[in-house]
Amino acid sequence: MKAWGEHYAVRALVEDPDLAIYQVSRPARGCLSYIVASAGKAIVIDPLRHLHPCLDLARGASLTIEAVIDTHGHADHISGGVALAANTGASYYLHPCDAIHPIDVLGATFPYEFICEGQLFPVGQHELSSGRQWAHAKHALEHASFFSLRLGFFGDTYRHAGLPASQLRCSPVSVLRRVSSSPVRMPVSWLGSLARFFFLRSRSLWEFGVVPASPTEVC
């Protein structure tokens, strides 16, 4: 089980001349990470616990990692963000609410930069922009969502009737349109907490197909 617990799988979701998107999964933990690459530059979204899959991919594809972003910072997402940023010299971005310890409510002591709503993250010939989605039940955290020209990258809190979180985690535009145009179902436990609709930016989105998902739930 040790080998299964530490197994990572990398697959290309998009491989175009000007844009590549890779999914890195750790199936035993149900964790997903994404690498958005363009023109030799890369942004890593929700880096996973061990760095080698990401570093190996960047080395093999001659990518310079310029930014490392966590969409959320809960205990269910075991992030290697701080270590990856230190290893590559990239900036590490986190929403400030996610940098607050949930028990002692102290701020993070590791280096990071704030994510602001609407903030733009250039990557080669493309850019990601941050948005908001549902707040988490207990901590009223705001989560950043990232939209490339084709995809939305969500944290783990977003749910929609009939759609597993693993599909929403990195959603093609067809899914985003369906989500944004129909009511969202929330677990009852969330109703007492702050809940925000995310705002889907109406950019020139276009579709590319179905995103392979992790076999287990995502975080």
Next chain:
Amino acid sequence: MVERLKEEVWTAGDLLARLERRERFFVLDVRNRDEFEKFRLEGRRPVQAVNIPYFEMLELGGKDEMLGSVVAYVERDLADQLHADLPILSVCAKGTLRSSSRRGCAAWATPVPTSRVG
């Protein structure tokens, strides 16, 4: 009598591919119970599993010799719990993912199989 049949070792990549194809198999997890409770195999569909710690097999087998004790336990107490028609994936803490059939349980008597898991 338990007889040893064909067995194979799955890599972690093999296991992932089978889970993604929604293949059916049965898991015999020989780790300690607390380890099993904290972390077990999961897939898009529930993965059928039974947890029998290896050292319980040794103890409950009631034989002086290690291999004989495990085989005795499997024949007497475990065989009926195993699926006859599904591949049986036996997993230990160290890393091996070893598939077999119900009648191939004697292979599990090997104390710590050499891991070939990627």
